[in-house]
Amino acid sequence: MNRRIARVSLGIGTSAALAVAGTLAVSAPAQATYYSGGMPTRSFSVKTVGVNGEWVKYFDTARGNWNNAGVGASIKRKSSAKPSFTAGNYSQSWYGLYAPSGTRAHRSFQIKVNASTLWRDTGNIPKYDKWVRSTSTHELGHALSLADNPNTSKVSLMKHSRDRSKVQTPQPYDKSEVKRIYR
Ligand SMILES: [Zn+2]
Secondary structure (H helix, E strand, C coil), rough: CCHHHHHHHHHHHHHCCCCCEEECCCCCCCCCCCCCCCCCCCEEEEECCCHHHHHHHHHHHHHHHHHCCCCEEEEEEEECCCCCCEEEECCCCCCEEEECCCCHHEEEEEEEEEEHHHHHHHCHHHHHHHHHHHHHHHHHHCCCEEECCCCCCCCCCCCCCCCCCCCCCCCHHHHHHHHCCCC
């Protein structure tokens, strides 16, 4: 009986841990900077799934943004990896979604980027490119244990209120948080 209850509440916790980067305010510890749904280390591999070369390029830019940030991140693209990155035209309101699975020690995740809402709210290619890069890099920030909407007045890639045309890469605040979390 107790085990069953525990399993039920674990299930609720897992779905509540979905981190959403859109207009929806969701649950990841809203005030905290640390997000427990991230990877246990800063070195991990991700596969791209069902996307064309254009999207592979967006993903490579996003992981390059982290790998070149000087925070010890090494995010590789590897077809045999369990964590995945994909994109599509989803009917939901979010721009990007990070869904973790497993325990932190055995973490995997799925990132989805929503071309539909991003195009709807940009409407031209240069702006769309920037917003896609901002969103993709933001979602990888969750894999590096950064929570949504950190409680800071500093500029952050993880804030929903950021200017996605300007803030596409990890900001000083984001970098120091990743270093602090994984030190
Ligand atoms: Zn987010």
